[in-house]
Amino acid sequence: MLRSADLPTHGGRTLAYVYDSGLAEADEIGRHALAMYSSANGLDPTAFPSLLTMENELVGFARELVGVPGAVGSVTSGGTESILLAVQAARDARKVDRPVMVLPSTIHAAFHKAAHYFGVEAVVVDVDRATKKADVDATRAALEEFGDRVVLLAASAPSYAHGVIDPIEAFGALAAERGLRFHVDACIGGWVLPFSPTAPPWDLRVEGVTSLSVDLHKYAYTPKGASLLLHRTPELRRPQFFAYADWPGYTMLNATTQSTKSGGPLAAAWAVVQHIGREGYATLARAALGATNRLAEGIAAMEHLALAADPESTLLSFGVDETLDVFTLSDEMLARGWFVQPQMRFGELPATVHLTVSAATASSVPQFLDDLAAAVNSAVAAGPVVVAPELVAAAQATDPAELDDAAFDGLLELAGLGGGGAVALPERMAPVNALLDVAPPRLREALLVAFLDRLTR
Ligand SMILES: Cc1ncc(COP(=O)(O)O)c(C=O)c1O
Structure with missing residues (x-):
């Protein structure tokens, strides 16, 4: 009863917020591990060594997928925490007055939260109007302008709003030339892009990339509350750690933001990743990538709609012409049992509709496109909302x-x-x-x- 107004988390009809592998057994294993470890405390790895083993194994799995030998990592509670820690570590590694980080305008809002929390100024660089990818020349100019104040460069693989991959190799070169930290936000793409036949290089193997975030609770299809923050070397990670001994209690020693933390999300992530495995993820990624491409083709061919960018992963966004608006269209889709996410206008970019495509959506792409065509007709008939x-x-x-x-x-x-x-x-x-x-x-x-x-x- 309490949940009656909640969006469905399974079934592939909620195209934001949730990720559905469609694998009932994987879900069951995740739920079981979550419950089993809900009272175990990740605060102290010596008190619960099984959690330490699972964390190291998860990092090991990710190192094989997106890392380099010698890379280290931590399991955090989510993409935002991984990003907060990457920014905090970058700030503390290079103690400068008025620190700055240089970001493409499409970077996830979590970086702005980090700017706010840690007193690092966000210098935002416009992206290319057509491709929506970060602009290398403008970024170089910003790095030159802010010089020694820059503690971090960041880019997305892919960006949430448009699903495109920033020029990671070119950014890596900019960072390496300057000895700068460079974080790739692969929170949403990091468990899919390794299996994409067309993705350009984007992970820790690119020279100059020093850290990378990849969320397990997204395309590793694990229960919520798990992400990975990887660093190229232990030295790069060191400022992320916090220890405090100068009080009468236990020495507080944390790798992440939380201190006491449930072992549940980590154990659940470990169990699901073990169960699905590399081959399983390859199959799931192919399903989600294929569905995204079929959705993109269908949407591009539909009257009144236009893709905002060519999708390079499992996200896409599209705009509408002046005969309707994306907000009415989103309501019409909800009335047909689909949650799609409206994105507000940004600078010169008009409002769009965002889709995060899970493997479980793959089998209902034709139904989605039929319902979308009907929703467009209804939204055109209603006309755009007019604000006085x-x-x-x-x-x-x-x-x-x-x-x-x-x-x-x-x-x-x-x-x-x-x-x-x-x-x-x-x-x-x-x-x-x-x-x-x-x-x-x-x-x-x-x-x-x-x-x-x-x-x-
Ligand atoms: C690219 C990207 N970065 C960061 C985040 C933030 O992740 P979380 O919501 O897990 O904190 C998201 C979430 O969608 C994302 O897509």
């Missing part, structure tokens, strides 16, 4: 820093997210999303924070 011009003007003129609680209550009500200080989700999200889409990013953030705050009061 005075609201657009007000959104663009509003400085969120000057808004008080009462103003946020009023704005949330206007946006259709509740009233009288209480919040609620409307049946259809299109009017809300269309309004958020015209709000500048800072206002969008502030409104959503106000919303979350009220949801959890």
Whole structure:
């Protein structure tokens, strides 16, 4: 009953947030290991040596897949934690005043969270308009401009929003020439791209790549709460560790952000990876890559739709023409039993629809495309949501820093997210999303924070 409004995690019809291998046995093994280890504590590897063995074996598996001999790694709670730690380690390895990291504009928001947490300035470089890939010349210029203040360069394999792989070899050369750390965010692609026949070099084997994040809870299809952060050498990893002995209790010694942590996600990840194995992952990756390509072909051929970029992994995004909007289209897909994720406009890029394609979606690609065609027809018939011009003007003129609680209550009500200080989700999200889409990013953030705050009061 409590779960009745939740998105389904299995069945291949939820194309964001969840990953479904379609292998019931692998799921069962993961659930069993998760339960078995839920009370074991990953805080101290000497107290629970089986967790240490599993962590080292998982890192070993990944080293074979995407690493180099001598690479080391840690299991973290997710992609964001892996990225936070990569940034923190880079900052602490090179103690400079006003540290900077140079990032393509398509890099995952987790890097901006790291910038916020660790006081590292994010210098953002525009990507190529057509390919949506990081721009090597502009990046070189940024590295030159910020010189010794740069502690980290980063790129994606692939980017979440468009599913394209940044020029990792060229970035590796930029980093190696300067003796810089270079992190490849392969959180979402790292367990798929090793099996892609067409992917360009992107992993730790590329010269100049010093660290890499790859999430197990994505395309290794393990229960949530597991990612890997790999470093090329133990020396590069060292600043990631934290120890504190100067208090009366145990010496705190952590490789990752959490201290006490459930052994469940790690044990579950180990069990699922052992069960599926390299061959199993090759089969799953082929299924998801093939499904993505068939979806891309079908979408490219559909009237009113256009791919935002040529997909290079298992993610894709597409935009629509002016006869409809992506928000109405997403609602229409939900009404047909598919969750697709609207992405708001970004700079000159219009809003798009994002699909994260799991192996379990492969068998229902024709059904998806039929339903998408019907959803497009309905969205065209409804026409795009029109946001009143005075609201657009007000959104663009509003400085969120000057808004008080009462103003946020009023704005949330206007946006259709509740009233009288209480919040609620409307049946259809299109009017809300269309309004958020015209709000500048800072206002969008502030409104959503106000919303979350009220949801959890
Ligand atoms: C490329 C990329 N990096 C980082 C993350 C963040 O991962 P998590 O949500 O596990 O923290 C994601 C999540 O989708 C991602 O796609």
